[in-house]
Amino acid sequence: MSIVFSFPAYETIANSIADEKDMQRGDVTIRQFPDGESYVRLNSPVQGQDVIIVCGLDKPDRKIMALMFFAHAAREMGAKSIGLVAPYLGYMRQDKKFQDGEAVTADIFAAFLSQIVDWLVTVDPHLHRHEKLNEIYSIPSIAIHANDLIAEWVRVNINRPLLIGPDAESEQWVSEVAKKAGAPFVILTKIRRGDRDVEVSIPNVATWHTHTPILIDDIISTASTMITTAEHLKEAGMKPPVCIGVHGIFAGDAYENLLTSGIENVITCNSIHHKSNGISIENIITHAVMNIKSNPGLLTI
Amino acid sequence: MSIVFSFPAYETIANSIADEKDMQRGDVTIRQFPDGESYVRLNSPVQGQDVIIVCGLDKPDRKIMALMFFAHAAREMGAKSIGLVAPYLGYMRQDKKFQDGEAVTADIFAAFLSQIVDWLVTVDPHLHRHEKLNEIYSIPSIAIHANDLIAEWVRVNINRPLLIGPDAESEQWVSEVAKKAGAPFVILTKIRRGDRDVEVSIPNVATWHTHTPILIDDIISTASTMITTAEHLKEAGMKPPVCIGVHGIFAGDAYENLLTSGIENVITCNSIHHKSNGISIENIITHAVMNIKSNPGLLTI
Secondary structure (H helix, E strand, O other): OEEEEEOOOOHHHHHHHHOOOOEEEOOEEEEEOOOOOEEEEEOOOOOOOEEEEEOOOOOHHHHHHHHHHHHHHHHHOOOOEEEEEEOOOOOOOOOOOOOOOEOOHHHHHHHHHHHHOOEEEEEOOOOOOOOOHHHOOOOOEEEEOOHHHHHHHHHHHOOOEEEEEOOHHHHHHHHHHHHHHOOOEEEOEEEEOOOOOEEEEOOOOHHHOOOEEEEEEEEEOOOHHHHHHHHHHHHOOOOOOEEEEEEEOOOOOHHHHHHOOOOOEEEEEOOOOOOOEEEOOHHHHHHHHHHHHHOHHHHOO | OEEEEEOOOOHHHHHHHHOOOOEEEOOEEEEEOOOOOEEEEEOOOOOOOEEEEEOOOOOHHHHHHHHHHHHHHHHHOOOOEEEEEEOOOOOOOOOOOOOOOEOOHHHHHHHHHHHHOOEEEEEOOOOOOOOOHHHOOOOOEEEEOOHHHHHHHHHHHOOOEEEEEOOHHHHHHHHHHHHHHOOOEEEOEEEEOOOOOEEEEOOOOHHHOOOEEEEEEEEEOOOHHHHHHHHHHHHOOOOOOEEEEEEEOOOOOHHHHHHOOOOOEEEEEOOOOOOOEEEOOHHHHHHHHHHHHHOHHHHOO
16 A cells, blocks of 8 residues: 655645555645744554655755655654655756856755655656756656646647747757647747846747747746746737746746736646646646556666 | 854854864855755865864754755865854754654754764753753764853843743753852743743742842743743732843744843843844854864764
8 A cells, every 4th residue: 555645735646646546645744833943743654555745846945854854754653665756856957066166956955865765756857967867866766747738738728829948958848849739839049147137039930920929948936038038029029928837936026027027828737836837737647656556667776 | 274164144153263273264155046945155175174164053944955065065075074063953852752653853853964964063952851962963962051151141230130940941051050140040830832832830939029030041932931931920020031042043023022021131142143142152162163173082972
């Protein structure tokens, strides 16, 4: 038997997994003391069971101690294994030293998380200089993709879409989504000067005036890239774009800033709970977890 | 040579240590990206050096990832050793399972921190069921005490003081501070019903009407205990008390609530940077660190 626990805000995904055969739902209390320390209590027995915990790692510093406490408590209570479903995986962006003396947090965080849990399932991790999670994660780590769901959403909801990828890195998956949605695409060139300072070059879009531009990115954090791009599209006489992000982090006022930047609307997957959620990933996550259950060989690296 | 780095808000203590012989000050950048992930860059070389990092562990979840990144980066850059000066040490309160299924965070956090750094110096850790840090920390861990400094502050600043300890646990050190300050003391009985719900019994204080009550505790977090006690003292016709905490955490509005609860004033040690700081601990910390430097034997458990 497996028992599925949820961090706050991941109940939909945990319930979807727990609805399957040989799965049950577990109950855990996770809260903060007034002094900012985390408290964790497992209210369901886990002796001899395969434990699955659903905990996205956006704002990872706020959750990682509680996740560590959860895993230690579960092991101490006799759990057979502990798997992590992290719909969003944090600390993937600093994947090299851009300057001397920098901590390569992607590597250090991966090593730490690999000590805490036994396997990992995540959705569209921000792989850039690394091709696969297992270059930095020493536990079996499975990345699933929201491409099909996004392509389907575009196909059903948008008339004459033009997919727009923000940078060269995005070409591979934007082209794939475009192909599946039966839509054309263009890729922009992005120069990042700081956390919030981004310049974007727009290729000749004059031929697409009758299309609805779909700005698509894996992570929407400050939304600077999308806001800048939306302004350029407007200057080029394009229609207001629809913005799609797999993961809507929306740092600070990013969501409000994006909504008021002359776009049509914003849609994200529910990997991070947010009012922009419009594409549900619980089915593909549940499928991935059940695939692991029936093919334990997937958990050998 | 040793090189001393500081997390934000611990510069005074780091500078005090770095002023000593064979010590130098290092520079580190620690900041958060808009998405809540931590960034760490060591701007000083540490090759072959003994590294000391000053980082208090109040609100520990906010800092612990950055501390882990700092330690990994320092080791990767060739540091000979990494010592942590944590003027306040977090996660000391959940030192047992009060209910089934609870994570014993004191033990888990201690094991984790023991993996990151090589030794630890702290001030008045909240030792309750454990007598010594080395029952949970596997690295050499030295606890120093602010008793003498507090006693001296009371002696110099208060006429006819009556020291008041909040609960049975506090008796040992409150009696010691009282003795050093040449003052009488009483110990209260505390019943805790929740994070912020505390009941306090006041013994007969009628004989102390002409004294200034000094409420003294190791940690002021919600300040519920001090506020409740201050109300009881008022009902008993005592003077408004002076409140002294070694560590002023002041969760939420605790400081404002305490100030307006009919007390005289609040004084804390600068283990946690706060406007109530009135007792400086950098000298006793520097002394402890220099003691370790000249007696490396202190670092064998």
